Amino acid sequence: MIVGLGISALCAFGALIALVGVIAMALPGRPQPWPVHLMQRGALLAAASAAAIYVLGLFAVLTSEQEFNDGAGSVPAPACREGFDPDTVQHLSHHRSSYLPLRFDCVLDDGTAYSSDPRYAWMNWMALLLALSGALLAIGAGYVTELRARKRALIH
Template sequence: MLAGLGISALCAIGALIALVGVIAMALPGRPQPWPEHLMQRAAWLTGAAAASVYSLGFFLVLASEQEFNNGADSVPAPACRDGFDAETVRHLVHHRSSYLPLRFDCVRDDGTTYSSDPSYVWMNWTSASLALSAALLIIGSGYATELRARKDRR
């Protein structure tokens, strides 16, 4: 779990460094052509932020998976028991975990499921939207570079 927090923190530090690069584009002496550089730096920022959020969720799922069947009082998974009422815990049969999308679902004996942690929803949406934004910024940067090259050829 400590390694997961370290990786997430490392990605967050990378996002902060990229943010400084984006902010530096507002200062005099910025590199030219500045729109392409701004999009590339913003792509690094959103990509690092997406990696930070996803790695945090990844290691949360991994930690929940490792707690299962690991010593006394570990079945059903502690993530499915902690914070839930006794009636819900009594009917647990097993769990399902997934790393893409992030989730750790607890399965009851009647087949219904519930999420062990509602924060996986925002982690999935945030990392997906940031990754999509990074991809669009990379595509936009390439398009702007191509457009500038065509304009210079004329």
């Protein structure tokens, strides 16, 4: 878990550096053409933020998976038992984990499943939206650069 927090913190630090780069675009002396640089820095910010959120969730799933079958009192998985009523816990059958999308589901003996932690839903959506935003910003920066190059070629 410490490694996961460290990697997530490293990605968050990268996002912070990218945020400073985005804010620097508002200051005098910014590089030209500034819209391209702003989109590139925004893409980096979105990508680093998506990575930080995904890695945090990934290591949460890995930790839940590691706690399963880790000695006495580890079956069913502690993530499926803690915070749920005893009647539900009594009917636990097994669990399912997934790394893409992030989830750790607890399966009851009748086949129904419930999520061990509702935070996985927002982690999945935020990582997806930030990754898509980063990709769109990077594509947009490339498009603007290509458009400027074509305009320059027509002028000369």
